[in-house]
Amino acid sequence: GKTNIDWCEQNKLECFEVNVLGADNIAQACQKLGVYLIHLSSGCIFESKSAEQSFSEEDLPNPLCFYAWTKVWGDNLLMDRATRHGLKVLILRPRQLLSSMVSPRNALTKMLTYTKFIDTDNSCTVVEDLMFATDELIKQQATGIYNVSNPGITSPYKIAQKLKEIIKPEMQLEVISKEDLNKMTLAIRIDTVLKTDKLEKAGVHLRDLNERLPEIINDLKENLAKGGSEAAMAETEKETAAKLSYAGKQ
Structure with missing residues (x-):
């Protein structure tokens, strides 16, 4: 699927084709063949007004960006196939993926290239734990929708503090408001x-x-030290520079 939310805002047709129509095409094929489908959705279809406001799988989504809308539409199509046509589908909704892998798609890798952070609490999902949860649910042949995030909450700023402490002591940290972030x-x-x-x-x-x-984060530090991560970090820095360039035009 397409997961870069800024890219999705600029490329809505392709985003819709991949995240909605693509998901439904795969579901249709699985339905015809009687294949068990595992679909990765997103928890960002919900907006929490405070850390005390949390959402279950049964709550009505309130998406705020086009990417989130496509995930809602995709989920709805798959669940409709499950209800009306017997599709056997497991839909997983993680939130803010964190991993020890050095990758431009890893939120921790991205944060190493940032200097400004919001300090509002969110759920997060450790990718390695998502893999474990997925395997356990597959063993059960579970179906339906499952939120998959680690218990507890934290903020981007608190994560950045840990990155500074463990990996990058020279890292500059500045807390900004969500309003300022949205301008960027x-x-x-x-x-x-x-x-x-x-x-x-x-x-x-x-x-x-x-x-x-x-x-x-310690595992990420070890992976960075092993070498071979230069290309991934260069790509991450390039993407961050592009975001800052956009912010400078606002």
């Missing part, structure tokens, strides 16, 4: 806190986010 981006950034009661009732228990965060 094409798509509106949202805060999301997910409920994971359904996942836990299925017997899938992930470790607390604030316990996992130092571990995953």
